[in-house]
Amino acid sequence: MPASRLHRVAVLVLEGAKPLDVGIPAQVFTTRASMPYEVRVCGAAPGLVTGGDGLAYSVAHGLDALAWADIVFVPGYRFPDRDDPPRAVVDALIAAHDRGARLAAISTGAFALAATGLLDGRRATTHWHYTRALMARHPLVRVDENVLFVDEGSVLTSAGAASGIDLCLHILRGDLGVAASNHAARRLVAAPYRSGGQAQYVPRSVPEPLGERFAATREWALHRLGEPLTLDILARQAGVSPRTFSRRFVEETGCTPMQWVMRARIDLARELLERSQRSVEQIAADVGLGTGANLRLHFQRILGTTPSEYRRTFTKGE
Numbered sequence: 001m002p003a004s005r006l007h008r009v010a011v012l013v014l015e016g017a018k019p020l021d022v023g024i025p026a027q028v029f030t031t032r033a034s035m036p037y038e039v040r041v042c043g044a045a046p047g048l049v050t051g052g053d054g055l056a057y058s059v060a061h062g063l064d065a066l067a068w069a070d071i072v073f074v075p076g077y078r079f080p081d082r083d084d085p086p087r088a089v090v091d092a093l094i095a096a097h098d099r100g101a102r103l104a105a106i107s108t109g110a111f112a113l114a115a116t117g118l119l120d121g122r123r124a125t126t127h128w129h130y131t132r133a134l135m136a137r138h139p140l141v142r143v144d145e146n147v148l149f150v151d152e153g154s155v156l157t158s159a160g161a162a163s164g165i166d167l168c169l170h171i172l173r174g175d176l177g178v179a180a181s182n183h184a185a186r187r188l189v190a191a192p193y194r195s196g197g198q199a200q201y202v203p204r205s206v207p208e209p210l211g212e213r214f215a216a217t218r219e220w221a222l223h224r225l226g227e228p229l230t231l232d233i234l235a236r237q238a239g240v241s242p243r244t245f246s247r248r249f250v251e252e253t254g255c256t257p258m259q260w261v262m263r264a265r266i267d268l269a270r271e272l273l274e275r276s277q278r279s280v281e282q283i284a285a286d287v288g289l290g291t292g293a294n295l296r297l298h299f300q301r302i303l304g305t306t307p308s309e310y311r312r313t314f315t316k317g318e
Contacts, residue, residue, distance in 0.1 A: 005036060006037070007029075007038075007071065008037075008071070009029045009069060009070070009071045009072075009073065010039075010040050010041075010071070010073070011039065011042070012043070012065075012073065012074050013049045013059055014043070014074070014085055014109075015051075016078030018051070018053065018076045018107065018161065019053055019055050021075030021076040021077075021109065022057065024106060025164070026039055027188070028165070028169070028172065029168065035176075036176075040068070040069070041057070041060070042059050042060075042063065042065035042066070043059040043062065044088060045062045046061055047059065052078045063088060066095070066101070067092070069101055071101060072103050072104070073106060074104070075109050076108035076127065076161070080108040080109075080111035081130065085112045085115060090112075093112065094117075094118065100154075102154050102155070102171075103116075103118065104157075104167060104171065105126070106161065107158065107164065108126055109126075109157075110125065110134060110157040111130070111134060114141050115138075119157070120138075120140040121140060121142070122152045123144050123150045124143055124144070124150055124155075124157040125144050125147050125150050125157050126159065127159055127160045131145045148166045149166055149170065156170075169181050169184060169185055177270070177271075177274045178267055179274050182271065214238060214245075214248065214249060214252055221234060221237075222264060225261070225265050225287050229261050229288065231258065234257050245257065263302065265287040266298060268287045269295060269299065270303075270310065273311040280292040280296070280307045280308065
């Protein structure tokens, strides 16, 4: 993995904070020997913060934690479309961003980021129930209603609570690599990567009757990436016609079956590059891409780098 350093994570609890939204980053990035993160839960001031759904939070830190953190998470909170957070909170978020911290919103936490002006002209998302309210309150934000999360580099936003897990795993993947992200996903019993066709965001799953069957088909395919996986083979495994499978798969995942297979193969190649000394040619065969040239082509197209360059980022300092 990349030369490790301690990543400092602040979870900013605002009035009316949603319990799941607070717990997700706190649990994903919890301090442990295998994870180079330190987490501090904070509020506008140390002490008791009234949360949503009948809960309250006793936080040990105030806004000083934002000056300390490398990543600041803003969990969702109740009635975000009524009032902006206190001015001191907005100013602290702007100051954290200005000195290089990443700001990441879960669900309606996007409203707090929008209040800073940092989302103006940028893509963002939030819980589906509040997307129109976010558009109305902050018309300069390019709200995308149809994604799990949006990564704009220094500011990231996600949809509902479950997509907060996807966002955290995405950040973890960027910081520590695919192997660490997959390990965290297994610990959480979560999908390791709900991939769409684009590297910077993941399309939102649309609930539909065949969702569970297709989840099983995807799991089946993940164990056979080195084998031929055509549309006909996947459809036969799902028990539907290729046409029905293709249409419903796009509805469920936001990408075509073969786009999903390609991204899964690239993700497996990333993990093998991180964790093994196998050659690019060997890895290409392992993940079902045949030749090193084919792996390099798709690796560059999807990730914007080469397998060799990617591997080097995970061997520096070792």
